[in-house]
Amino acid sequence: MGIAIRIVEIAISAIPPDIEDARIERVNLKVGRLTAVVPESLRFCFNIASSDTPLASASLEIEETPIVIECGECGAETTIERPPFACSECGGGKVTVVSGRELDILSIEVADPEVEAVEGRE
Amino acid sequence: MTEIKVVRKVLDANDTVAAQNRKLFAEKGLFVINVMSSPGSGKTAVLERTLVEIGGEIPSAVIVGDICTTNDADRLARTGAPVVQINTDEFGGDCHLAAHVVAEAVSRLDLSGARLLVVENVGNLVCPAEFDIGEDIRCVVLSVTEGEDKPLKYPLMFRVCDVALLNKIDLIPHLDFDREAIIANIRAIDQGMPIFEISARTAEGFAPWLEWLKEKVKSKS
Numbered sequence: 208m209g210i211a212i213r214i215v216e217i218a219i220s221a222i223p224p225d226i227e228d229a230r231i232e233r234v235n236l237k238v239g240r241l242t243a244v245v246p247e248s249l250r251f252c253f254n255i256a257s258s259d260t261p262l263a264s265a266s267l268e269i270e271e272t273p274i275v276i277e278c279g280e281c282g283a284e285t286t287i288e289r290p291p292f293a294c295s296e297c298g299g300g301k302v303t304v305v306s307g308r309e310l311d312i313l314s315i316e317v318a319d320p321e322v323e324a325v326e327g328r329e
Numbered sequence: 330m331t332e333i334k335v336v337r338k339v340l341d342a343n344d345t346v347a348a349q350n351r352k353l354f355a356e357k358g359l360f361v362i363n364v365m366s367s368p369g370s371g372k373t374a375v376l377e378r379t380l381v382e383i384g385g386e387i388p389s390a391v392i393v394g395d396i397c398t399t400n401d402a403d404r405l406a407r408t409g410a411p412v413v414q415i416n417t418d419e420f421g422g423d424c425h426l427a428a429h430v431v432a433e434a435v436s437r438l439d440l441s442g443a444r445l446l447v448v449e450n451v452g453n454l455v456c457p458a459e460f461d462i463g464e465d466i467r468c469v470v471l472s473v474t475e476g477e478d479k480p481l482k483y484p485l486m487f488r489v490c491d492v493a494l495l496n497k498i499d500l501i502p503h504l505d506f507d508r509e510a511i512i513a514n515i516r517a518i519d520q521g522m523p524i525f526e527i528s529a530r531t532a533e534g535f536a537p538w539l540e541w542l543k544e545k546v547k548s549k550s
């Protein structure tokens with residue numbers, strides 16, 4: 208839930224001040240597979256966190272990134288679907304995660320002004 | 330529709346406060362351990378015994394996160410260490426401790442002379458793994474009653490932690506417990522992670538864990 212609230216806050220702060228009554232239609236996210244985020248539950252929390260905000264009708268577009276590890280022994284990179292966190296080349300387990308921890312807002316998509324937002328906001 | 334580039338980490342604000350906490354802890358020479366687990370794995374019980382055992386040698390303080398009760402804080406206060414309780418209810422009932430919540434708790438805590446700050450996180454194997462609080466090490470407690478597959482189901486938690494405590498080993502005789510499997514599953518997530526098999530009830534296995542922790546605390550000064 209905390210994560211959904213932060214997404215809403217960041218998205219609102221990214222609305223250019225010169226757009227009046229801006230309505231955000233879409234938030235584009237990049238979410239790694241090795242995060243605390245499960246896309247379906249994030250969408251659920253986002254729908255609650257975004258009500259009564261310029262994001263009330265916004266959808267979340269989630270680009271998932273795979274888990275990629277780099278071997279500390281031979282340097283090879285392996286994309287893993289599931290454990291073990293081990294190098295596919297040499298089998299070594301001394302690995303660092305180089306991708307899969309992303310939790311980034313990439314962009315917001317704001318509705319064009321002629322599509323009037325009717326609902327009142329403070 | 331107009332696309333506006335943002336490119337920001339969702340948790341950047343938390344990371345910023347965590348970095349401030351880390352700086353403050355370094356200035357105070359305070360070693361900080363963040364203890365996480367599912368509800369009921371024995372975090373409070375392990376910490377009670379740990380603080381009693383090392384308290385004479387290493388002055389400690391405690392922050393405990395709980396959704397609504399003060400039971401854990403009362404138990405930990407009996408060890409003699411100063412304790413601050415965080416009711417995450419006041420922060421929207423969060424299922425984890427965020428860095429600013431820890432910063433606020435630290436400001437209410439008497440840290441004079443303390444070398445070790447123990448943070449008992451909210452019982453949850455998912456969200457706390459995502460929130461840096463400025464700690465030096467992260468510890469996951471897993472009890473033998475929880476099922477051998479937990480590390481595979483919660484890989485992020487086992488990946489971000491630096492040490493695992495396998496608790497409640499006194500119950501093994503009563504269980505259909507596969508020790509090799511649970512250790513293999515932890516190793517599948519992190520091959521090098523130290524694992525201590527302990528019982529907070531009987532104190533079995535505590536000596537090596539306490540030695541390891543004391544070494545860590547002493548190495549930061």
Ligand SMILES: Nc1nc2c(ncn2[C@@H]2O[C@H](COP(=O)(O)OP(=O)(O)OP(=O)(O)O)[C@@H](O)[C@H]2O)c(=O)[nH]1
Binds near residue numbers: 372373
């Ligand atoms: N048999 C046995 N019971 C234990 C052990 N450690 C904890 N317990 C029991 O397990 C239950 C939960 O222990 P707690 O220490 O409260 O667990 P916790 O992780 O702090 O729980 P939350 O803070 O609610 O998430 C209590 O009834 C403890 O007495 C142990 O090593 N052996």
Ligand SMILES: [Mg+2]
Binds near residue numbers: 372373374401449
């Ligand atoms: Mg507890």
Ligand SMILES: [Zn+2]
Binds near residue numbers: 278283294297299
């Ligand atoms: Zn390798």
